[in-house]
Amino acid sequence: MNFKDLRYFQRLSEEKSFSETAKYFQVSQPTITYALKRLEAEYGVMLVERKSYANSLQLTPAGIQLQQHIQRILHEDQLISHDLRRIKSKQIKVGLPPIITNYLFPKVFTTLRRENLLSTIEPIVNGSHKLEQLLQNGQLDISLLGSTSLPRDPNLSYQIIRAHQFKLIASIDHHFKMPLNIADLAKEDFILLDEQSVHQQVFQYFTQKYQVVPNVIYQTSEYRLLLDLVKQNQGISFITETAILGEGGIQQLPIPNLQLPPFYLLLVYRNSSLPDPQLQKLINIFSTIPFL
Amino acid sequence: MNFKDLRYFQRLSEEKSFSETAKYFQVSQPTITYALKRLEAEYGVMLVERKSYANSLQLTPAGIQLQQHIQRILHEDQLISHDLRRIKSKQIKVGLPPIITNYLFPKVFTTLRRENLLSTIEPIVNGSHKLEQLLQNGQLDISLLGSTSLPRDPNLSYQIIRAHQFKLIASIDHHFKMPLNIADLAKEDFILLDEQSVHQQVFQYFTQKYQVVPNVIYQTSEYRLLLDLVKQNQGISFITETAILGEGGIQQLPIPNLQLPPFYLLLVYRNSSLPDPQLQKLINIFSTIPFL
DNA sequence: TATAATTAATAAATAAAATTTATAGGTGTT
DNA sequence: AACACCTATAAATTTTATTTATTAATTATA
Numbered sequence: 001m002n003f004k005d006l007r008y009f010q011r012l013s014e015e016k017s018f019s020e021t022a023k024y025f026q027v028s029q030p031t032i033t034y035a036l037k038r039l040e041a042e043y044g045v046m047l048v049e050r051k052s053y054a055n056s057l058q059l060t061p062a063g064i065q066l067q068q069h070i071q072r073i074l075h076e077d078q079l080i081s082h083d084l085r086r087i088k089s090k091q092i093k094v095g096l097p098p099i100i101t102n103y104l105f106p107k108v109f110t111t112l113r114r115e116n117l118l119s120t121i122e123p124i125v126n127g128s129h130k131l132e133q134l135l136q137n138g139q140l141d142i143s144l145l146g147s148t149s150l151p152r153d154p155n156l157s158y159q160i161i162r163a164h165q166f167k168l169i170a171s172i173d174h175h176f177k178m179p180l181n182i183a184d185l186a187k188e189d190f191i192l193l194d195e196q197s198v199h200q201q202v203f204q205y206f207t208q209k210y211q212v213v214p215n216v217i218y219q220t221s222e223y224r225l226l227l228d229l230v231k232q233n234q235g236i237s238f239i240t241e242t243a244i245l246g247e248g249g250i251q252q253l254p255i256p257n258l259q260l261p262p263f264y265l266l267l268v269y270r271n272s273s274l275p276d277p278q279l280q281k282l283i284n285i286f287s288t289i290p291f292l
Numbered sequence: 293m294n295f296k297d298l299r300y301f302q303r304l305s306e307e308k309s310f311s312e313t314a315k316y317f318q319v320s321q322p323t324i325t326y327a328l329k330r331l332e333a334e335y336g337v338m339l340v341e342r343k344s345y346a347n348s349l350q351l352t353p354a355g356i357q358l359q360q361h362i363q364r365i366l367h368e369d370q371l372i373s374h375d376l377r378r379i380k381s382k383q384i385k386v387g388l389p390p391i392i393t394n395y396l397f398p399k400v401f402t403t404l405r406r407e408n409l410l411s412t413i414e415p416i417v418n419g420s421h422k423l424e425q426l427l428q429n430g431q432l433d434i435s436l437l438g439s440t441s442l443p444r445d446p447n448l449s450y451q452i453i454r455a456h457q458f459k460l461i462a463s464i465d466h467h468f469k470m471p472l473n474i475a476d477l478a479k480e481d482f483i484l485l486d487e488q489s490v491h492q493q494v495f496q497y498f499t500q501k502y503q504v505v506p507n508v509i510y511q512t513s514e515y516r517l518l519l520d521l522v523k524q525n526q527g528i529s530f531i532t533e534t535a536i537l538g539e540g541g542i543q544q545l546p547i548p549n550l551q552l553p554p555f556y557l558l559l560v561y562r563n564s565s566l567p568d569p570q571l572q573k574l575i576n577i578f579s580t581i582p583f584l
Numbered sequence: 585t586a587t588a589a590t591t592a593a594t595a596a597a598t599a600a601a602a603t604t605t606a607t608a609g610g611t612g613t614t
Numbered sequence: 615a616a617c618a619c620c621t622a623t624a625a626a627t628t629t630t631a632t633t634t635a636t637t638a639a640t641t642a643t644a
Binding site: 001002003043044045061062064065066067068069072073076077079080081083084087088153154272273274275276277 | 356372373
Binding site: 311325326342 | 593594
């Protein structure tokens with residue numbers, strides 16, 4: 001059997017027109033007819049209902065069934081291309097979410113340099129959510145991710161590098177009367193990370209769980225900007241401790257009995273791309289980051 | 293690209309010989325050489341190390357990488373055949389573990405008959421463990437399974453039909469002084485299901501957790517035989533309540549504070565085979581079994 | 585160490601398969 | 615009824631896969 005036929009069939013089942021499908025692939029119309037015939041002959045089943053005229057083409061149950069499998073096969077075929085391109089070019093596309101990268105990268109920099117891996121890394125900077133998508137469809141080879149839950153995609157493997165916590169933070173110039181409790185936070189102005197980040201969901205969870213109605217004055221995707229604003233005492237914020245470790249001018253607000261999900265720093269990769277030795281090396285280095 | 297080339301490559305990477313691979317497929321040796329060349333040309337990478345002579349052929353990292361993906365693609369290709377054969381023949385291969393089948397089947401029999409599905413079902417009777425394997429590689433279309441945990445195979449979907457409990461049982465002629473406690477069981481003779489069943493593992497878990505050293509006098513794979521022996525008061529047993537609901541001549545032994553995993557009655561199927569309407573019907577019927 | 589045996593690569597010929605061109609026949613629209 | 619649009623078929627053509635025949639390389643072994 002032929003991958004081409006599968007592609008033709010896939011397109012046909014979306015397009016619902018032989019001639020349109022033919023146009024799409026820049027082949028003549030009978031090509032599509034014959035491709036379908038081949039598939040039907042191979043499996044001995046009708047795959048499409050030949051209705052009269054117009055875009056009334058419909059898949060039979062067998063056709064729908066085949067479609068499902070074709071999806072997977074063609075997806076796997078894409079991954080082949082991505083993976084072999086990586087191995088060929090010796091360039092590894094690494095997903096890097098800013099907060100995590102700034103925290104982790106200094107810890108491995110020397111090792112990466114010594115192992116001559118710095119030049120093989122092609123950094124793709126983006127939010128964790130987007131990066132996970134890119135990973136799944138093969139556009140990324142490996143990624144650091146921040147997440148409150150562990151990936152449940154069976155095609156992805158992962159290592160937990162750290163389990164951090166979310167913190168409420170404020171400028172050191174901002175003085176609170178202790179002990180602080182959650183209700184006090186309603187009086188404060190909040191500066192937050194925007195919807196690209198997991199932080200927003202966790203913050204929402206937090207406000208609902210503890211019945212806080214916060215006054216959010218500004219949202220940004222730039223966590224450095226956020227930290228600077230907090231330092232200037234423009235407002236308080238909610239962020240993973242990852243972002244503030246070793247950061248001056250900021251205090252963590254101790255709230256008794258605050259219960260939030262963990263913030264995992266993960267190294268994630270497709271398990272089918274493990275045969276690449278360069279990638280292996282990279283995984284080893286990141287998954288054995290020394291504390292401090 | 294061609295499925296044939298993938299098969300050639302897969303075999304070549306196992307066989308490590310061009311001429312042996314050619315023999316296997318009953319083609320001439322250059323066929324294999326050219327197939328490999330096509331793949332290498334398509335991806336622009338060397339896939340095998342051409343070592344000198346003999347079966348010293350080795351895959352490059354790129355070759356190993358490709359192999360991984362080929363596995364999946366060819367597996368998916370197998371599933372196509374299985375699924376389309378099912379749809380074509382209108383015969384659904386249904387996995388049926390004895391205990392669960394005897395309990396559930398009477399509850400759906402009338403419905404299956406009314407919907408004309410009885411003749412559609414090709415029963416495959418076996419233990420749950422074996423049935424799950426058959427399901428995964430496409431030799432089964434759907435299966436009832438008994439399990440203490442939910443399937444974690446991402447290609448399988450499932451419905452929980454019942455959550456039953458494991459019970460200690462004895463003949464009604466066997467008189468105990470109540471309240472019974474776990475230590476008393478050490479004096480009893482046990483008749484158990486053998487290693488084909490999940491029961492054995494759960495029983496082992498039970499004995500370890502509660503520090504019982506049971507006297508097992510007989511094991512069988514036939515649960516009807518087991519029940520008959522228990523009724524005859526040849527010994528006591530450990531079994532899911534599934535097997536004894538509506539069964540006379542048997543008493544459940546009430547042991548306070550006995551904590552065991554649940555016994556799920558599951559309906560399991562590959563999620564990629566959902567498009568088949570006949571199968572859908574069957575799933576609906578089984579997943580909405582009325583209580584009693 | 586020469587020689588036979590085995591293996592993989594290449595070239596050219598052949599066979600097989602996919603695609604195109606040309607055309608016919610069906611169906612809805614006006 | 616004429617037209618526009620679609621799919622199917624037949625025959626010709628192009629492309630691709632396979633074979634046959636041969637060579638070069640390597641090891642076994644006599």
